[in-house]
Amino acid sequence: QSAxxxxxxxxxxxxxxxxxxxxxxxxxxxxxxxxxxxxxxxGKAPRLMIYxxxxxxxxxxxxxxxxxxxxxxxxxxxxxQPEDEADYYCSSYISSGTKVFGGGTKLTxx
Amino acid sequence: xxxxxxxxxxxxKPGESLRIxxxxxxxxxxxxxxxxxxxxxxxxxxxxxxxxxxxxxxxxSPSFQGHVTISADKxxxxxxxxxxxxxxxxxxxxxxxxxxxxxxxxxxxQGTLVTVxx
Numbered sequence: 740q741s742a743x744x745x746x747x748x749x750x751x752x753x754x755x756x757x758x759x760x761x762x763x764x765x766x767x768x769x770x771x772x773x774x775x776x777x778x779x780x781x782g783k784a785p786r787l788m789i790y791x792x793x794x795x796x797x798x799x800x801x802x803x804x805x806x807x808x809x810x811x812x813x814x815x816x817x818x819x820q821p822e823d824e825a826d827y828y829c830s831s832y833i834s835s836g837t838k839v840f841g842g843g844t845k846l847t848x849x
Numbered sequence: 850x851x852x853x854x855x856x857x858x859x860x861x862k863p864g865e866s867l868r869i870x871x872x873x874x875x876x877x878x879x880x881x882x883x884x885x886x887x888x889x890x891x892x893x894x895x896x897x898x899x900x901x902x903x904x905x906x907x908x909x910s911p912s913f914q915g916h917v918t919i920s921a922d923k924x925x926x927x928x929x930x931x932x933x934x935x936x937x938x939x940x941x942x943x944x945x946x947x948x949x950x951x952x953x954x955x956x957x958x959q960g961t962l963v964t965v966x967x
Contacts, residue, residue: 742893775953777894784944784960785886785894790953828894832952837910838884843893 743768743829743841750847756817759844761829762810767839769810773832776805776814779843780825788827789814816846824848851875853945853958860964861935868931869961871945878926879903882948885919885930888960889941899948900928935965 744762751757761768761776768774774792777785787796789805792812802823804815812831816823829841856870871883884899898909902921909919921928928945943961946954 773951773953775951777954779894784957785946785954786957787953787955790949790955791951796955826893830894830896830952835911836908837898838896838948838952839910840886840894840896 741839743831743839745827745829745841745844747842748845748847750849751816751819752849753819753821755819756815757819757846758816759814759827759829759846761812761814761831761841763812763831763839764810766834767810767831768807768812768829770834771832772807774805774807774812775830776803776812777828777830778823778825779828785828819848821848851947851956853947853956855943855945855958855961858962858964860966862967863934863936863965865935865965866931866933867935867963868929869943869963871928871930871958873926873928873947876947878921879923883919883921883928884946884948884954885917885928886944886946886954887913887941888944894944897930902926902928935963937965937967939963940965 776789779785792807793805882899885897887895897913900907900919945958947956
């Protein structure tokens with residue numbers, strides 16, 4: 740199974756909005772509403788930011804939102820903050836009963 | 850408070866065996882799956898597989914099937930990841946995570962760094 744496709748890097752200024760895409764196939768992103776997003780700061784464990792495409796866990800700022808259209812999921816961060824600078828990974832359930840991550844996107848807050 | 854506490858860093862030689870652990874507390878261990886995730890140096894996350902602690906049923910990513918074994922001990926609420934013969938390419942950080950039915954992982958361990966070098 741191949742990793743989901745994410746842009747290697749995105750950037751934005753404080754206060755701006757950015758969107759990170761996550762492209763898969765009908766066997767993963769396009770076939771199920773089981774897409775989740777994780778934030779990882781250097782040297783830290785990943786943190787769940789979005790699950791089931793668009794649901795935010797308790798404690799995650801509402802600046803973070805998720806959506807999906809066909810085989811592409813998206814994570815949008817509005818009102819960028821300096822602490823949002825991190826790596827972001829999408830993941831999806833796969834029809835084989837397993838899970839796959841995207842390659843990761845490095846977010847730089849200028 | 851839900852906690853996943855992993856065993857400490859390991860330095861091993863190629864060909865050696867290894868088992869790392871992930872002790873769970875603060876919730877009913879048998880109500881959630883545990884997954885393992887690899888992160889090689891400077892690289893992204895890779896899902897390795899998961900176990901249902903209630904019956905020890907496991908599912909592996911094809912990339913890791915046959916190379917590692919995932920197990921769990923209900924009596925100690927601990928999950929394990931083991932290798933029978935390590936390779937230098939197994940050098941990585943390994944995370945355990947509580948996995949829910951939608952395949953998202955809401956709690957993570959702190960990671961165990963495994964270094965394999967002759």
